[in-house]
Amino acid sequence: MHNAIEIRDGQAVIGGVGVRKLASSCGTPLYIYDQNALEERMAEFVSSFKSDTLQTSVLYASKAFSCLAVYKLCQKHGLALDVVSAGELYTAYKAGFDLKNVYFHGNNKSRKELEMALKLKVGTIIVDNLMEAELLAFLVQKPEYQSCRVNTLLRINPGIEAHTHQYIQTAYVDSKFGISILKMDEIAQIVQTLSQAGISFDGFHAHIGSQIFEQEAFLAEITKVCEFAKTFEEQFGFVTRTLDFGGGFGVWYTDADKPVAIEQICKAVISQAEAEKERLNLAFDSICIEPGRSIVAEAGYQLYEIGFLKETQNRKYIFIDGGMTDNIRPALYQADYEFDVATNMDAAKTETVTIAGKCCESGDLLGSEITIQPYQSGDLLLVHSTGAYGYSMASNYNKLPFAGVVFVKDGKIYWAIKPQSLNELIERELLEVEEVQ
Numbered sequence: 001m002h003n004a005i006e007i008r009d010g011q012a013v014i015g016g017v018g019v020r021k022l023a024s025s026c027g028t029p030l031y032i033y034d035q036n037a038l039e040e041r042m043a044e045f046v047s048s049f050k051s052d053t054l055q056t057s058v059l060y061a062s063k064a065f066s067c068l069a070v071y072k073l074c075q076k077h078g079l080a081l082d083v084v085s086a087g088e089l090y091t092a093y094k095a096g097f098d099l100k101n102v103y104f105h106g107n108n109k110s111r112k113e114l115e116m117a118l119k120l121k122v123g124t125i126i127v128d129n130l131m132e133a134e135l136l137a138f139l140v141q142k143p144e145y146q147s148c149r150v151n152t153l154l155r156i157n158p159g160i161e162a163h164t165h166q167y168i169q170t171a172y173v174d175s176k177f178g179i180s181i182l183k184m185d186e187i188a189q190i191v192q193t194l195s196q197a198g199i200s201f202d203g204f205h206a207h208i209g210s211q212i213f214e215q216e217a218f219l220a221e222i223t224k225v226c227e228f229a230k231t232f233e234e235q236f237g238f239v240t241r242t243l244d245f246g247g248g249f250g251v252w253y254t255d256a257d258k259p260v261a262i263e264q265i266c267k268a269v270i271s272q273a274e275a276e277k278e279r280l281n282l283a284f285d286s287i288c289i290e291p292g293r294s295i296v297a298e299a300g301y302q303l304y305e306i307g308f309l310k311e312t313q314n315r316k317y318i319f320i321d322g323g324m325t326d327n328i329r330p331a332l333y334q335a336d337y338e339f340d341v342a343t344n345m346d347a348a349k350t351e352t353v354t355i356a357g358k359c360c361e362s363g364d365l366l367g368s369e370i371t372i373q374p375y376q377s378g379d380l381l382l383v384h385s386t387g388a389y390g391y392s393m394a395s396n397y398n399k400l401p402f403a404g405v406v407f408v409k410d411g412k413i414y415w416a417i418k419p420q421s422l423n424e425l426i427e428r429e430l431l432e433v434e435e436v437q
């Protein structure tokens, strides 16, 4: 559950550092991670996702927040990594991450990306489709990649879709990700293509959605995937060794969200997998999960300075010095957050306001009709639980530079990502256009 924030002298304190100090030392807007909370969450996943009979791996789905410092913490706590692009892979490489423990995802990996993965000896490629399997089979025949011992899994679509508080079991066959379990022959063709090329093929991966609160959705997924593995074994003689059940565990953004405790969900996944293995007499001996949001979201905060104020006929606007460029989630899918006037924490929340960013879009609202403490221009506004899909989805729209990211721990502040300067914002641009040779 979400950690209550510490309050000292009327201001919010994160990781032992007051927000005024954070703003004066690092500027705003600012992404802040409570490093102890982040590390505790990583350790909790690793210690909870353990089985007496199965090998277990927790893969951090790094799309949620990818940077060198967070990859280093993952390595420290024994997490593996899920990457989805050359950029995330390169970041893992530069972080000194053990690339054997990297799982490379993506529905349209380019040839360059696959070659990079082979060159860097990435441990596992999660194949999405037949064309990818064929390309990989072709690439491993090249002399430079013949010594590569890459493992593969295949992403399947088990026909379970979960949306926050509900899940549906349908014959949902049109997802752009993976291959529907209804297409057994195509799956067999992919497995055969990989095996004939001498590529080790271990099993299957599925992911049913994000911000899911219903444990039953994950249990239904595990049953469906195991039953698929059984049918596939019976029809094609393929013995599954590894199953990866994806991520999607829900987190707290507001009090409407009631996430299942990490220990509980991990134990439930393990028992369901063990039970289905026994019931169906399956041989798999290794299982994975891929939490992204649930590792980083609640340890993260965003800090803004309140600028101009405006009242229209029906609304009181607070303008902040960032917006949809540093957190697109409210504009993209009406995501809700909890807000505080971080410099007036002792006051009761009596003011109803709309919080707007500085971008040229009417939809650039971080919160609409939100209740917060009394405020003035110059106060600091804190947004809670912003650690996932904030920085990683940031943009330079309106030429706003990327905000910096700090980790705070035991009263000290550490840069994880420096803020982008105006010079860096234009450093790839040419005043005199250059002819392409």
Ligand SMILES: Cc1ncc(COP(=O)(O)O)c(C=O)c1O
Pocket (backbone or CB within 6 Å): 061, 064, 082, 105, 207, 209, 210, 211, 246, 247, 248, 249, 290, 291, 292, 293, 294
């Ligand atoms: C394949 C896969 N695994 C894991 C995740 C992580 O999901 P979450 O951040 O909700 O845990 C995603 C999210 O899109 C995904 O596509």
